[in-house]
Amino acid sequence: MEPGTRRSCIVKLLRPDRLHKTQSRDRLIREGTLLTQLCHPHLDLKPSNIVAQAGKATLLDLSLAQAPGPCPAGMGTTEYMAPEQVAGDRVDTPTDVWGLAGVLYRAATGRRPFPASEHGRWTTG
Incomplete structure (x- = not known):
């Protein structure tokens, strides 16, 4: 991230009183999908x-997303x-492919791909 630039995270919620409205849910899913397609690596x-939901996946928490380039270790x-x-x-789209x-x-095996120790280092297992 360039000095002086700001990082932002956009979160849009569906009000509880509108959960039953299919049109509102569908619009939120479309907007979320568009946002993730335009976003930098997550x-x-x-x-x-x-x-x-409804056969579509939506990414949450864009707080670490940044433009392609070096990232903090x-x-x-x-x-x-x-x-x-x-x-x-340097991080870019392939970084997200790894994730x-x-x-x-994890979905296929029920196991973490690289279990972390209590100190945040990788362990085998």
Whole structure:
């Protein structure tokens, strides 16, 4: 991130009194999908940041998203971080592909791809 630039996170919620309105839900899903398509790499793909509804997935928590380029070492959730995130190297779309692969592994096996120790370092297992 360039000095002097601001990081922002956009969150849009559906009011509880409108949960039953299909049109409102569909519009929120469309807007969320558009936002994620226009966004920079997410950099924190993990099961708790993905909500699936009506056959569509929506990414939550864009607080770590940034333009492609170097990132601070260790930025993200250890179990789902790509090697370049761990090292603080250049991040881009492939970084999110790594995180998504970790999420799919967890969904398929029920196990974390790289379990973290209490100190945030990877362990085998």
